[in-house]
Amino acid sequence: MGRITRLRDATAGLMFAACAPISALAQQSDWSYQATIYLFTPETNVSTETAIGTLEGTLSFSDALENLDLAFMGTFAATNGQWSILGDYNYTDLSFSNSAPTPNSSGLETSLTTQFLSGFLGYRVLSTEKSTVDLAAGFRWFKTETDLTVLPGAAPGRSVNVNESWTDPVIGVRARFDLADRWSGAAFFDYGGFRSGSETWQVLLTADYEINDRWMIRGGYRYISFDHEIDGDDFKFDQSGPLIGATYQF
Template structure:
């Protein structure tokens, strides 16, 4: 399977690189770093408003892996005292189909390639023996190449294509709490856009298990949403579902 081969290759490459990176960064003792590779297999909803009505497609969580052609998801963070830098990149390539009610069409086929990249500058506003809280500000860039094929029914078939990209400012908050020496939890929320024609937000909750001082396993839930006006028509994209990942700290 393409996805499994891709993720396996990425994981091997990351695991090979990280020990070498540790030695390279050791001289910068004021900084600490963390790199994460994660798998996000969500339910996906995408829609585009047109002059002839809204066209939409939905990929259920149970079908996500089967319909996923290619994916890469990863984050990188750097921390120095109260300051931190966080980057998050997500790439997915999906194809799926849906039935449509009534007989106007016989179904909708959806093919979409999406990328989004979020960058933040964070500042720690609270710190205790067990809990850390950071506020952050930054941006989120989103790019989509989405194609809807409306299959003919009582009405003729048609195609709707959406190719666009944009960048929104975002603000966010992250909280981390240690439950014991091994287990901790992380919560992250951000919101951006701040205009009538562009809005984005996400929430991420994870339970984190420390294998050792370097490696951390994460299991949680993520929801992310985009609502943007393209050429006067509303485009919406959202994903929600479980997240599993591995973090290397150096």
């Protein structure tokens, strides 16, 4: 027991010694941070080209919350002078039906779980009293587990499953500008893929209201799109609609 105690104490001492300079550096640095939790309630469109034809599922904005099984959406940003780091994670689990019949089927059921993570390193290229502009480069990782089930009609029912993940390089530009007392706005655009069979892009517009030095609320509009070839078949996923969130600054 004595040896274990000494080993535990030594390990704790080493951890403290290692963390102390990091903590001191953090206290001396000029980094500022923002953490945001937000709700994105978009119209969702998913389609895939298969040997049996094109299968498409659509969930309108008005039905999004009703059909939402689980979701988490958040961003984290760090800024130091002209440099910035931004991460954005989105997880959604949706199940919905499109009951409009066709000559061969009585409708389509869609179940999809999607995750995407975007990471950027930004550099400020313009700064005025009222506005800033940053250029950014990074990546976007996307993972989907999608089931499309064609309900039987004149033709028998059939199902298609897409379970895949991939990562694309992405470049972007972000602009922020003051609107009025406590109000500001932001616009962000990015594009990625840069290879045959994979493309992604996004537009994000927000209006932000600063409650105090720590808290800010924001609302806006987002469109994000993914187009990727999987085993020779074209898979498309896009979401567009309003968002609302709360940001803590420290």
